[in-house]
Amino acid sequence: MSKADVIIIGGGVIGCAAAYYLQKNGVQVLVLEKDEIGAGSSSRNGGGVRQSARNIRELPLAMYAVRNMWPVLGEELGVDIEYCQQGNLRLGKTVEHERILQQLVAQGQATGLDMVMLTAAQVREICPHIAEEVTTASFCPTDGHANPLISTLAFYKKAREMGTEFITGEQVQALTLRRGKIAGVLTARGKYEASTVIVAAALNSRAIINSIGVDIPLQSSLIECLVTDAQPPMFPYMIGTAPANFYGHQTSHGSFVFGGSSGLEPYGPNVEQPISQPLTPPAICRAVLGYFPILGRARVVRTWSGFLDKTPDLLPVISKVTDISGLILACGFSGHGFGIAPIVGKLLSELVEEKTLTLPLDAFSFGRFKPFM
Ligand SMILES: Cc1cc2nc3c(=O)[nH]c(=O)nc-3n(C[C@H](O)[C@H](O)[C@H](O)COP(=O)(O)OP(=O)(O)OC[C@H]3O[C@@H](n4cnc5c(N)ncnc54)[C@H](O)[C@@H]3O)c2cc1C
Numbered sequence: 001m002s003k004a005d006v007i008i009i010g011g012g013v014i015g016c017a018a019a020y021y022l023q024k025n026g027v028q029v030l031v032l033e034k035d036e037i038g039a040g041s042s043s044r045n046g047g048g049v050r051q052s053a054r055n056i057r058e059l060p061l062a063m064y065a066v067r068n069m070w071p072v073l074g075e076e077l078g079v080d081i082e083y084c085q086q087g088n089l090r091l092g093k094t095v096e097h098e099r100i101l102q103q104l105v106a107q108g109q110a111t112g113l114d115m116v117m118l119t120a121a122q123v124r125e126i127c128p129h130i131a132e133e134v135t136t137a138s139f140c141p142t143d144g145h146a147n148p149l150i151s152t153l154a155f156y157k158k159a160r161e162m163g164t165e166f167i168t169g170e171q172v173q174a175l176t177l178r179r180g181k182i183a184g185v186l187t188a189r190g191k192y193e194a195s196t197v198i199v200a201a202a203l204n205s206r207a208i209i210n211s212i213g214v215d216i217p218l219q220s221s222l223i224e225c226l227v228t229d230a231q232p233p234m235f236p237y238m239i240g241t242a243p244a245n246f247y248g249h250q251t252s253h254g255s256f257v258f259g260g261s262s263g264l265e266p267y268g269p270n271v272e273q274p275i276s277q278p279l280t281p282p283a284i285c286r287a288v289l290g291y292f293p294i295l296g297r298a299r300v301v302r303t304w305s306g307f308l309d310k311t312p313d314l315l316p317v318i319s320k321v322t323d324i325s326g327l328i329l330a331c332g333f334s335g336h337g338f339g340i341a342p343i344v345g346k347l348l349s350e351l352v353e354e355k356t357l358t359l360p361l362d363a364f365s366f367g368r369f370k371p372f373m
Pocket of ligand 1: 045205
């Protein structure tokens with residue numbers, strides 16, 4: 001197929017979710033992916049489906065996805081996506097930590113999120129394996145986690161079953177215009193036509209839209225995850241800490257997945273490959289053991305890194321480009337795009353089909369960066 005109603009550039013969770021919601025409505029979609037489906041951040045992330053501690057402007061998206069989409073997503077897509085909605089427990093040890101957590105709880109409650117503070121005794125009751133020094137925590141019972149690669153592939157599989165074509169190993173080099181409107185894309189192997197193109201290529205979105213003189217300020221930074229061998233069941237929560245020095249969860253088969261950074265990872269446009277850094281896994285392990293000394297004998301079986309596509313305000317761009325008819329951007333998720341992917345996919349389909357939006361997208365407009373450019 002060299003023609004489609006809509007071309008999506010990028011087969012990550014955002015591109016695959018958008019393909020699914022569009023194709024479900026009968027829109028013919030072609031997804032072009034330079035590597036394999038899910039090869040970017042979508043297979044590398046920590047799986048957090050979190051509303052708590054989100055930017056207040058992004059919170060409505062997360063709350064909508066958690067209330068209306070994640071609990072039924074596996075059934076809808078016909079795949080067990082390992083969604084576990086048992087809450088997010090954010091731990092603290094000091095007075096300063098307690099102040100940070102209280103602020104997060106107050107901010108969450110003010111926007112209608114079910115968050116509470118827990119005393120040391122209450123934390124121990126629901127999570128007995130924590131270090132003695134833990135004195136406080138916040139808890140958001142409706143947060144959770146899911147398997148990121150399986151969720152991405154579930155969107156892919158369902159969209160494909162409904163008729164979306166996915167071409168992998170196909171790197172988009174440029175967008176094409178006809179009389180100022182989007183006409184399609186160019187790859188090394190040829191050209192594809194569509195009057196609407198969604199650019200969901202994470203960091204590479206910038207180079208792709210630069211091909212027609214459009215720009216957004218996206219910067220890369222590297223973060224990592226690690227996975228341990230299987231341990232006896234300890235807790236079902238997504239875990240975080242007040243100083244945000246690590247986060248993680250125990251998977252259904254017993255392994256723990258933890259994520260974080262040392263702060264010394266290489267940064268910026270010269271970093272081309274997401275390669276695991278020597279200092280990062282030890283930094284994550286030290287942070288974890290400070291809260292869960294019981295994991296001292298767990299073995300790390302694999303580590304990996306991934307890029308964040310950061311915008312200056314750490315909010316995504318989910319937006320039409322008003323000057324160029326047919327161009328839609330979906331990038332800059334700044335490290336928290338997995339949890340909101342289902343609603344972002346649905347909103348992208350509504351943007352394409354010019355339907356009433358389920359939620360406003362003003363906070364994520366392309367135009368907000370004009371002062372930076
Ligand atoms: C280590 C790590 C941990 C994270 N933890 C969490 C978490 O717990 N919770 C959460 O919500 N989020 C988390 N995130 C963020 C989350 O993974 C991303 O926000 C989300 O996956 C973004 O999806 P995407 O589809 O935009 O990007 P990607 O998954 O990166 O997909 C973009 C795709 O575009 C393709 N592409 C690029 N250039 C081209 C081109 N020229 N032509 C064709 N295809 C192209 C890439 O190959 C890639 O497959 C984490 C990220 C990392 C790296």
